[in-house]
Amino acid sequence: MGTQYAAELMRAADGPWERREALVHGGRRWTYGELARTVRGIEAVLRSAPGARDGVAVLADNRPEVIAVQLAAHLLGYQLALLAPSATDAEQAELLRHSRPGALVFAPGHAAPAKALAAAAGIGELLSLGPAPSCRDLVAEAAARPGEYGLPAAPADRVRTLLCTGGTTGLPKGVVHTHGLYDALAALVGDHGLAQPGERRLVATPLSHVSGHFALPTLLSGGTLVLHDGFAPGAVVAAIAAERINALVLTSPLMYQLLDHPALATTDHSTLRCLGYGATPTPLRRQRQALARLGPVLQHIYGLTEAGVVTLLQPGEHRADRPEVLAGAGRPVPGMRVEVRDDEGRRLPAGQVGEVWMRGPSVMAGYLGHPLATAAAIRDGWLRTGDIGTLDASGALVLRARKNEVIMHASGARIYPRVVEEALLSHPAVAAAAVLGVPDGGDGERVHATVVPRPGHLLDAAALRAHVLAELGRQIMVPESVDSVARLPVTRTGKVDRKALRDMLDPGGH
Known part of the structure; x- marks a missing residue:
């Protein structure tokens, strides 16, 4: 070494x-x-x-x-x-x-x-x-x-x-x-990495998280880190102009707050070259909104606490007229190998759906004090991510869901929540949506949706179900139940907290 x-x-x-x-x-x-x-x-x-x-x-x-x-x-x-x-x-x-x-x-x-x-x-x-x-x-x-x-x-x-x-x-x-x-x-410095030499990067997410480590390439290449104590959209908008910020990384929910802030439209953000986002699926509508308001600056980062940065979809690859590309997570960074495997650990060909496995220098040594969890997660140097996805012929990764979030419908079909969420988000009254499977009283699960209405809109569950059916064309993918909340609960790392959503549906845990 x-x-x-x-x-x-x-x-x-x-x-x-x-x-x-x-x-x-x-x-x-x-x-x-x-x-x-x-x-x-x-x-x-x-x-x-x-x-x-x-x-x-x-x-x-x-x-x-x-x-x-x-x-x-x-x-x-x-x-x-x-x-x-x-x-x-x-x-x-x-x-x-x-x-x-x-x-x-x-x-x-x-x-x-x-x-x-x-x-x-x-x-x-x-x-x-x-x-x-x-x-x-x-x-x-x-x-x-x-x-x-x-x-x-x-x-x-x-x-x-x-x-x-x-x-x-x-x-x-x-x-x-x-x-x-x-x-x-x-190694993630340059056109195909996270940082450009000498850049000015704003850090508004915690240094204690792995995303905080994503700021290190800036420091290692002689750039400047502008540190904020936490994320406040107005302060971030102002800092982009005042500090001539070139780059920052936000979770997708924080990016939405930035896009929705009224000061963004009247503040100079011409120095911004790269806005990294990720941690949770990002609706196509929001990606297009960011491209319209900020220009070609989006960089999708697929990373894990256990593995650092895994894949990147670079700004030049973000095109509003290429929804199939925007739905992807990009290609592996140098030194990282990514495969999609079946339940027995066999490698699957391009286009087939399975669990994402990865190997590279940034993969963790293990979980401290949890040898059984480590043995389950790492096999022969390969990290099992628990994410479900596909690789195309060029090696680009498309993520579908977390393995434990796939809805096992009573019909035997597997339903990926993100597909239903995208259909819901294409409705003009929906600002945010989360879909999960709940027991249907038999051997399977039914589809449930929790949605956040856009300001000034009232949500009609029947109209939403009809919209999803028209978008997807399959009745089993239509939410059988829909509820409305003012905002989706999120974890401290900015991801939708699906456990909290389940607790809201079944406070007693039954």
């Missing part, structure tokens, strides 16, 4: 990129030189904290110091666990229970939950990213320490990062990533 990514970045930050702008957050602007000095100071503090050698956990919103802590921990070869601030206490405690870090770094705004987590997990070192009562101030201590330049970085095979899945059933699992994730991300 070659030189580790953090060491390469520090060499450039200390040298040719020293005066370039690296990070922007609020009123703060860091050059690469300032980033390097902060990383070296944090590295010195962590080296002096014996507990940190057992691993470093981070609980913080988006801020430059989070990136500095990540780089410092990896330079030292210390395991890094990123806790999502939006996760529940139980989810955060679950990751700490399995990872057993010796140090917890937190933002002052998270002092109370951080102290409770540290006490419950037996973590001895509490380090705050700013002043906090009864805790060491990591930022102040790092500024007072010059660091030790020239010390060799830990080997690349010592780099270990833990991310949480965004599962909607049970407690999310900790995903173990090695340096392969960073090798893969570093």
Whole structure:
């Protein structure tokens, strides 16, 4: 394995990129030189904290110091666990229970939950990213320490990062990533990747999620990251103009909020070159809307916490007159192999529907503390995604559904929710839709739809069912029941929360 990514970045930050702008957050602007000095100071503090050698956990919103802590921990070869601030206490405690870090770094705004987590997990070192009562101030201590330049970085095979899945059933699992994730991300620079050299990228989704790691190619290629504490559509629209933003990544539901914001029409977004979207199926209507309002900037990203970036559909491939292409997820990124297989694990030919399997350097090492789940997910180096899809003759991937979301109709037919959702979304009164299978009292399931009406429209269930029948031509695909909500529930990672939808239908879980 070659030189580790953090060491390469520090060499450039200390040298040719020293005066370039690296990070922007609020009123703060860091050059690469300032980033390097902060990383070296944090590295010195962590080296002096014996507990940190057992691993470093981070609980913080988006801020430059989070990136500095990540780089410092990896330079030292210390395991890094990123806790999502939006996760529940139980989810955060679950990751700490399995990872057993010796140090917890937190933002002052998270002092109370951080102290409770540290006490419950037996973590001895509490380090705050700013002043906090009864805790060491990591930022102040790092500024007072010059660091030790020239010390060799830990080997690349010592780099270990833990991310949480965004599962909607049970407690999310900790995903173990090695340096392969960073090798893969570093390669995604250029016309066929995630980033362009020297770009300015806005980050409004959490750095603690795998999508936050998708910003690393920008930093690794000498660009600038503009960090927002969270997503607010008005602030994002304003920042695109004020900070001359070239790129950003949003989940599809967040992209809809951006498209619907009234300021978008009157704000200069001419610098925007790439708007990455994904995490959940995106209606054709919304893709065409984005192309009309923003131009040819869309980039579909199919990625997983367990595998990083898998496929990309690039801006030049997004054409409003090619719905069959817009329905796809693009082609595998360099180094990633994708196959579609049947239930027995046999590879299927182009055009046939099956489970998506993948293999590449960014595939996880496993689920921390869950050997059975790891063995079920990874076979001979291949990750079983649980996604259902097809590959065409050119190798482009089309996703149909999650395996556990396919509706098993009483007739024996398999119904893919996305097909029915697209039909519903083509109705002028529907703003959003989610389709799932519910027990029909026998051996199969019936189709149920939950829809969000557009402002000023009332939904007529009978009219919607007639519309779906006219669109799809098959009675078994028509929702037998329809209900209306003000908005669809979503998980903390921005995906439609189908478990919550089921709970709404059957609060008692019967």
